[in-house]
Amino acid sequence: MPVYLGEKAPDFTANTTKGPLVFSSLKGKWVLLFSHPADFTPVCTTEFMAFSERYDDFKKLGVELIGLSVDSIYSHIAWLRDIKEHYGVEVPFPVIADIDKEVARAYNLIDDKAGLTVRGVFIIDPNQVVRWMIYYPAEVGRNIEEIIRVLKAFKFNWEKKLATPANWEEGQDGIMGAPVTLEESVKREKEGAERWYLKRVKS
Numbered sequence: 001m002p003v004y005l006g007e008k009a010p011d012f013t014a015n016t017t018k019g020p021l022v023f024s025s026l027k028g029k030w031v032l033l034f035s036h037p038a039d040f041t042p043v044c045t046t047e048f049m050a051f052s053e054r055y056d057d058f059k060k061l062g063v064e065l066i067g068l069s070v071d072s073i074y075s076h077i078a079w080l081r082d083i084k085e086h087y088g089v090e091v092p093f094p095v096i097a098d099i100d101k102e103v104a105r106a107y108n109l110i111d112d113k114a115g116l117t118v119r120g121v122f123i124i125d126p127n128q129v130v131r132w133m134i135y136y137p138a139e140v141g142r143n144i145e146e147i148i149r150v151l152k153a154f155k156f157n158w159e160k161k162l163a164t165p166a167n168w169e170e171g172q173d174g175i176m177g178a179p180v181t182l183e184e185s186v187k188r189e190k191e192g193a194e195r196w197y198l199k200r201v202k203s
Contacts, residue, residue, distance in 0.1 A: 003133065005132070009128045012103045014102075015097050017077060017097075033068065034119075036119060037114075038116055040079050044069075045083060048080075051065060061148070067093060067094070068103060070110075070116060070117050071099070120133065175201065176188075176200075
């Protein structure tokens, strides 16, 4: 079964570079689950370094990072050691060794032709509901800054109950949801909203 936005994230128990992980134990936290095609590959290496270099920013947002591929735990360990030894970057988050492809299949992250995990990203909220999912082609690296921006927007919505406009950045105004009654639309217009269906709110 494919994973859909707004649905419960599939639970799993998996072996990782930090030991066993039960996903449901992370309930109450924001989670960023991301998959990569394979260890010791060029684009994935740059991404893992980029995620690691911004790790403190994710932690400040209260976000748990979890990597995933179908490589073995030994391959993961060797790759992470290689990144530390040659680039001076320590990968601080767990990486799932999904050799049976159970987690990847649960999250629809398998390229069956290649037999590898695709380059996917899931943002899962504290209720363990999938809030965001995006897939990148193997040849295109992820933009970590955009992922952080989206996380900030979700946390803003979670706390303020406001949506965010296009190109929103932290500290900017939010947007109220569209009115659901005629009376409410008239009231908003009278209150000075730029349009009856578009009302910005100071953050």
